Amino acid sequence: MSAVVVSERELRQQVGLDSTALEAIEKAFSWASTGRAVMPPIMHIDVAEGPGDVDVKSAYVSGLDSFVVKIASGFFGNADLGLPTGSGLMVVLSARTGFCEAVLLDNGYLTDVRTALAGAVAARYLAPLSVHTVGVIGAGVQARLQIEALRLVRDFDDVLVYGRSAERAAAYCDEMSERLGVGVEATTSVEELVGQSQIVVTTTPSREPLVEAAWLHPGLHITAMGSDLPGKQELAADVLRAADLLVCDSKTQAACHGELQHLAELETRRAFELGEITSGGRPGRTDDKAISVCDLTGMGTQDTAISLFALRRFAD
Numbered sequence: 001m002s003a004v005v006v007s008e009r010e011l012r013q014q015v016g017l018d019s020t021a022l023e024a025i026e027k028a029f030s031w032a033s034t035g036r037a038v039m040p041p042i043m044h045i046d047v048a049e050g051p052g053d054v055d056v057k058s059a060y061v062s063g064l065d066s067f068v069v070k071i072a073s074g075f076f077g078n079a080d081l082g083l084p085t086g087s088g089l090m091v092v093l094s095a096r097t098g099f100c101e102a103v104l105l106d107n108g109y110l111t112d113v114r115t116a117l118a119g120a121v122a123a124r125y126l127a128p129l130s131v132h133t134v135g136v137i138g139a140g141v142q143a144r145l146q147i148e149a150l151r152l153v154r155d156f157d158d159v160l161v162y163g164r165s166a167e168r169a170a171a172y173c174d175e176m177s178e179r180l181g182v183g184v185e186a187t188t189s190v191e192e193l194v195g196q197s198q199i200v201v202t203t204t205p206s207r208e209p210l211v212e213a214a215w216l217h218p219g220l221h222i223t224a225m226g227s228d229l230p231g232k233q234e235l236a237a238d239v240l241r242a243a244d245l246l247v248c249d250s251k252t253q254a255a256c257h258g259e260l261q262h263l264a265e266l267e268t269r270r271a272f273e274l275g276e277i278t279s280g281g282r283p284g285r286t287d288d289k290a291i292s293v294c295d296l297t298g299m300g301t302q303d304t305a306i307s308l309f310a311l312r313r314f315a316d
Helices: 008-014 019-033 076-081 109-126 141-150 166-180 190-196 237-242 251-257 274-278 300-315
Strands: 004-007 043-047 052-061 066-074 086-094 100-105 133-137 158-162 183-186 199-202 221-224 245-248 292-295
Touching: 004 008, 004 300, 008 109, 008 300, 019 052, 019 109, 019 274, 019 300, 052 300, 066 300, 086 300, 100 300, 109 141, 109 221, 109 245, 109 274, 109 292, 109 300, 133 141, 133 190, 141 166, 141 199, 158 166, 158 190, 166 183, 237 292, 245 251, 245 274
Parallel strands: 004 100, 133 158, 133 199, 158 183, 199 221, 221 292, 245 292
Antiparallel strands: 043 052, 052 066, 066 086, 086 100
16 A cells, blocks of 8 residues: 655645634644544653654544654754754554555644644634734744734734844844734843733743743733743743633643643643633633633644645645
């Protein structure tokens, strides 16, 4: 049995940040929270010689003909070699026979897309309807894609960006103002960014809190997507405690890899999963003045969803 092999170039031509892809990723949250998905813990491999690491994520969803195993690597010394620091591939397997049906050589592109769309799903249900300013912490790939995907569910007038590198923040402003057609400005103060924004997206690999509870204000929504490994942290624990709505993608996963790892076990019980909202089991934002936080760590159901979506695009 031969498997289809699809290149990154082909995937970029067929899959992007659009409303159809957004709906596919929204379903992935519902699958995870309604008992349809078998999603094993993340397999993490440290590679000292790289140095680098490899993560393996997967999810089988009852009723689907296929499922996906994703292998993603991060080798940060690659920059000195003129190579991308991240890579990866998606392996599509038959749910009936276990045979390989396709290999998507996306080099991390599909992960970037589904991660950005996950942020948009969170904003669709949790962010205030009226948004003037969006703040983004970080100036890398996800800082770009998260804000671009956000436009699928919310209109906004301005973007504030905070980056550790003034040069990268300036490049972000130039690129994103042209891409989005809105004002984009850099700030050197995270406190100022939070105070002026109705939506804040954190996109960094930080291991120290960047956002403090004292800066929160009524009506604020925060999507934190940078914490995906033990030890990472973008939000002070008191930010989570102060949230009126504390939401995550997977409680089990977020408690080990996400912002929830910095709360005591009893405190995490007030958090609930985004899939409970997307499936209709819970309401999202119902109060314009509520403070909401969504902790996204990236789930195997999202990888299955975006891969099968990509294959459908090629079949159409």
